[in-house]
Amino acid sequence: MQVVVIGGGPAGLMAAIEAGKENDVLVLEKEETYGKKLKITGKGRCNITSSLPISEFISNIPGNGTFLYSAFKNFTNEDMIKFLKEEGVEVKEERGNRIFPASDKSDDVLQALLRKCKKEQVILKTNKKVIEILSKDDTVIGLKVEDTITKKQEIINSKKIILATGGKSYSATGSTGDGYILAKKLGHTIVKIMPSLVPLECYEKNLCRQTQGLSLKNVKIEFVKQGIKKPIYEDFGEMVFTHFRCVRANYFKWFCSFTKSI
Numbered sequence: 001m002q003v004v005v006i007g008g009g010p011a012g013l014m015a016a017i018e019a020g021k022e023n024d025v026l027v028l029e030k031e032e033t034y035g036k037k038l039k040i041t042g043k044g045r046c047n048i049t050s051s052l053p054i055s056e057f058i059s060n061i062p063g064n065g066t067f068l069y070s071a072f073k074n075f076t077n078e079d080m081i082k083f084l085k086e087e088g089v090e091v092k093e094e095r096g097n098r099i100f101p102a103s104d105k106s107d108d109v110l111q112a113l114l115r116k117c118k119k120e121q122v123i124l125k126t127n128k129k130v131i132e133i134l135s136k137d138d139t140v141i142g143l144k145v146e147d148t149i150t151k152k153q154e155i156i157n158s159k160k161i162i163l164a165t166g167g168k169s170y171s172a173t174g175s176t177g178d179g180y181i182l183a184k185k186l187g188h189t190i191v192k193i194m195p196s197l198v199p200l201e202c203y204e205k206n207l208c209r210q211t212q213g214l215s216l217k218n219v220k221i222e223f224v225k226q227g228i229k230k231p232i233y234e235d236f237g238e239m240v241f242t243h244f245r246c247v248r249a250n251y252f253k254w255f256c257s258f259t260k261s262i
């Protein structure tokens, strides 16, 4: 096989479509279906992209967003919208420049990716877990794959492998962090991974009880550290309060004030 893609999430399927224009491509997905995580994005609606210009897009990325410039130069948010339209998925824009499928169904995005894969004659296989990337003399030569049902193992020869195994959150969707292990075994350096989008837990019991179930839109959040005048972080968006409470006292030292609810 000329190119093998490990992982049938949005990154793997998109990579397969692109590679499929000039190569024979095989996608190996360890779950029984593709894009499990994609299906739960945006509460099942999939916030596909933003309509903001690329420069603003990048300035909204936490950390060092500038490294994404070269990727966005080749494929922009507008290209993504065009790609979906060509595959029959209409989109709509909502508050905050957010783009969603007009149908409000994340599955439409997944089906568009799968349709395009088929058009490019990409071979798609589920229940195939890659357990090792094989190399010889510092060159990739193939993969060891296990069938998750029969447990049978096989070797697939390929000199070009695209690792698209996702991160390590929501492991029930298949993103269990295999890619870090596979890459490390090949000699790559893996930076310490950490969560990016997390809930805030607070230790005030009554606040949780009184607010649980409350869902707010257009909320500005500010993190203020006692003794420092300027907020150390601020953001704007949606907020939902749940019953979670942190049992470790003093764990959550910051306090937040919801200053502007429009």
Ligand SMILES: Cc1cc2nc3c(=O)[nH]c(=O)nc-3n(C[C@H](O)[C@H](O)[C@H](O)COP(=O)(O)OP(=O)(O)OC[C@H]3O[C@@H](n4cnc5c(N)ncnc54)[C@H](O)[C@@H]3O)c2cc1C
Pocket (backbone or CB within 6 Å): 006, 007, 008, 009, 010, 011, 012, 028, 029, 030, 031, 034, 035, 036, 037, 038, 040, 041, 042, 043, 046, 047, 048, 049, 128, 129, 130, 131, 164, 165, 166, 167, 169, 170, 173, 174, 175, 176, 177, 178, 179
């Ligand atoms: C609750 C939630 C809501 C989100 N909402 C949005 C949103 O609205 N908009 C947005 O842009 N992003 C959203 N995201 C983020 C988005 O889901 C991810 O950025 C995206 O899914 C990453 O795509 P990926 O293809 O890199 O990885 P994944 O989607 O994680 O796909 C990786 C695939 O690789 C497979 N795999 C892993 N290991 C192996 C192996 N060893 N062998 C074979 N296959 C393997 C997995 O089973 C999985 O199918 C959300 C995430 C979550 C958790």
